[in-house]
Amino acid sequence: MTMQRFDVAATFGVKARPGFEVQGFADDTHPQIPVKQPYVFRNELLRDVLAYLHDANGDGMFLTGPTGGGKTSLISQIAARLNWPVQSVTCHGRMELTSLVGQFVLVNGSTQFVHGPLSVAARDGHLLILNESDLMDPSELAGLNDILEGQPLVIAENGGEVIKPHPRFRVFATGNSAGAGDASGVYQGVLRQNLAFMDRFRVVHVGYPDAEIERQVILSSVPKIPGEIADRMIRVADEVRRLFMGSDIEAGELTVTMSTRTLVRWASLSLTFKGAPNVFHYALQQALTARAEPEQREAIHRIAADVFGDYWEAAA
Structure with a gap:
């Protein structure tokens, strides 16, 4: 593929x-290039990813942080703008290395690799x-160790086929933990990862954006939402996150949190149901609180009512 400078x-x-x-890459027609969407890039995260894309130096890149913070979308939207094809996989506890490498399947009545x-x-x-790499069995992920260091991928199942890694090949992994498991108990299924595997990654923390960035994200995704309403939604989100995260020595008071993704959903649903009574309450319930325990749902709605004031009972 022809390279291009941007x-x-x-x-x-x-x-x-x-x-x-x-x-x-110059070719913008490859089917595996992510769809370009409105996105507000954070300078420090963009810098780290671009540096890795420029020179991996035998590393992978592990992005860790709370749910909905934008770990995967960061990589996808950078790739979309650089015309860089992406192979994206969501990991789970039953996934095996063969799912990543390849396997024989039945095609038109015959098996082929x-x-x-x-x-x-x-x-x-x-x-x-x-994606969600820390949900995968660490013994399976350890099979990536050699190729992360630039060694050829040998596929014994396909007659010993040898794939020499392309110079532009890069490996990203995302997870809600940083490979050490989830001490909070919030992220079910997260596994402690093999130290040798994690040692092959640069680790970047992707937290929630600051208020100004989040405001830009909401207004670019839902441009018809009033700026004052977006600001109040962000204030609610900050308080919910504070209660979710807790402190270094105590668990959080909430078991759900409001990600940037949830914020955009809340804003979008508020416009969808515009004109309905208690629209912000109703939209928030669909966006987040319907999956919270009753006591926590009540607490979150109380926070929102305090922040929204007279707007809470009004139509959008």
């Missing part, structure tokens, strides 16, 4: 020194994104 400021809508460019996302990404220079 101006960072123009491509990502951020402040960057004049002439600062990064490499991507079909390469998995890892093999395709390594062969063609795509990005491999392992």
Whole structure:
């Protein structure tokens, strides 16, 4: 694939020194390039990912942080703007390495070997994104150790096929933990990962955006929502997150939290049901609190009512 240089400021809508460019691909027609969507990039996270894309130096990149903080969307939207094809997989506790490498399947009455996302990404220079990687059995993930260091991928099942990693091949993993398991007990199914596997990754924490960035995200995704309403929604989200996170020595008082994704959903639903009585209450229930325990649901709605004041009982 033909490479192309992209101006960072123009491509990502951020402040960057004049002439600062990064490499991507010229062909924007590949079916595995993510769909470009409105996105507000945070400078420090963009910097870290672009540095890794420029030179992996034998590393993978592990993005950790709370649910809905934008870990996967960060990578996907960078790839979308650089025309970089992506192989994205959501991991789970029963996933085996063969699901990533490839396996024999029945095609038109005969069996043939079909390469998995890892093999395709390594062969063609795509990005491999392992979403929720800390849900996967660490003994299976350890099978990636060699290829992360640049060693060839040997597929014994396919007659010993050898795939030499493409120079542009990169591996991203995301998780709500940083590989050490979930001490809070909130993220069910998270497993402690193999130390040797985690040692092969650069680790970047993706927290929730600050209020100004989150405001931009809401207004770009739901442009008809009034700015004052968006600000009040963000204030509610901050308080919910504070009660969810707790402190270093005490667990949080809530077992649900309000991600940026949930904020956008709340804003969008508020417009969907515009004109209905108690619209913000109703939209919040669909966006988040219907899955909370009754006491927690009541607490979150009480927080929202206090923040919204007279707006709470009004129509959008």
